[in-house]
Amino acid sequence: MATALYYGPMPATEAIARCEALLAELTDRTAEAHVLVWLAGLHAFDGRLEPGRRMAEQAQAVYEEFGYRMALACGCCAVLAEIELLAGRSDRAEAVLRCSCDRLEAMQERACLASRAAELADVIYQRGRYEEAERWNAVAKQHAATDDIGAQCLIRAIGAKILARRGSFGEAERAGREAVRLAEQTDALNNRGKVHLDLAEILRLDGRQEEAEASVALAVEQFERKGNRVAAERARASVGRG
Numbered sequence: 001m002a003t004a005l006y007y008g009p010m011p012a013t014e015a016i017a018r019c020e021a022l023l024a025e026l027t028d029r030t031a032e033a034h035v036l037v038w039l040a041g042l043h044a045f046d047g048r049l050e051p052g053r054r055m056a057e058q059a060q061a062v063y064e065e066f067g068y069r070m071a072l073a074c075g076c077c078a079v080l081a082e083i084e085l086l087a088g089r090s091d092r093a094e095a096v097l098r099c100s101c102d103r104l105e106a107m108q109e110r111a112c113l114a115s116r117a118a119e120l121a122d123v124i125y126q127r128g129r130y131e132e133a134e135r136w137n138a139v140a141k142q143h144a145a146t147d148d149i150g151a152q153c154l155i156r157a158i159g160a161k162i163l164a165r166r167g168s169f170g171e172a173e174r175a176g177r178e179a180v181r182l183a184e185q186t187d188a189l190n191n192r193g194k195v196h197l198d199l200a201e202i203l204r205l206d207g208r209q210e211e212a213e214a215s216v217a218l219a220v221e222q223f224e225r226k227g228n229r230v231a232a233e234r235a236r237a238s239v240g241r242g
Contacts, residue, residue: 003075006038009187012045012227033062034071041079045190045228049087056080073103074112081119086230094123101139114144118154125158134162150191153182157198169206176202190231193222197235213239 002022005015019039026032040055056079063072077100084093097120104113121136137158144151160175176199183192196219203212216235223232 002035002038006041006079007188007190009189009225011225012042012229015227016042016046029062030066030068033059033068037071037076037079041082044083044086045226045230047229049083049230053080053083053087056083069103069107070109070112073100073107074109074116078116078119081123085123086234090123090126094120094127097123101136110143111145111148114140114142114148114151115154117143118151118158121158122154125161130162130165133158137162149182149186150188153179153191153195156182157195160202161198164202164205169202172202173199173206189222189226190228193219193226193228193231193235196222197238200238 002019005018008015010018016039019035019042022035023032023039026035036055037059040052040059042052043049043055044052056076060072060076060080062068063076077096081093081096081100084090084096097116100116101113101120104110104116117136118140121133121140124136125133137155140151140155141159144155146152156175157179160172160179163169163172163175176195179195180192180199183195186192196215200212200215200219203209203215216239220232220235223229223235
């Protein structure tokens with residue numbers, strides 16, 4: 001339930017209240033950690049980055065103590081990386097996601113690896129290392145199931161941005177719009193917002209500033225529906241950048 005509250009359409013403030021109600025019913029430390037990690041991310045969406053980071057680290061400590069390798073490598077790392085990205089620390093997000101991918105590869109957990117590898121590819125792209133981003137996107141593509149819409153839309157969005165960097169704007173736009181179409185099949189509002197931002201970057205690189213700003217506005221709408229104040233504010237601030 002806490003996972004659905006984090007990824008789903010319920011606004012962050014309401015989802016926080018639901019998670020806190022769940023926590024009040026629990027006495028088992030590992031069960032508390034399973035709720036706390038997603039609650040951490042929800043707090044970060046609402047602008048409480050440092051409290052969110054502390055909660056995620058608390059859940060991480062419990063997972064490490066009890067040997068919950070999958071929960072640590074997949075869910076916990078995803079939330080910790082997202083918190084660092086919201087805080088503007090892409091270097092820390094990259095380190096967390098690299099650790100996640102290494103652990104998932106060692107466990108041969110390919111389904112989760114597809115999503116974390118795509119997220120790592122995107123962070124590396126944001127840091128300007130496009131060839132390395134393409135390599136990690138290929139890892140994600142190799143392991144992603146065809147019906148894993150979350151991974152597939154991220155893979156397409158990242159691939160589209162890489163194509164745009166090479167000047168293949170027509171192909172990039174088609175891939176970017178396909179990512180948007182896939183994301184709109186889900187109720188994952190943050191992912192919807194993200195792929196709209198990715199499409200905006202493609203349009204901006206192609207010199208289509210007005211269309212890019214319209215795509216940013218759609219991203220802001222999705223982030224605001226989720227109550228992701230930090231992402232919404234950052235998206236607004238991107239308007240007008242070259």
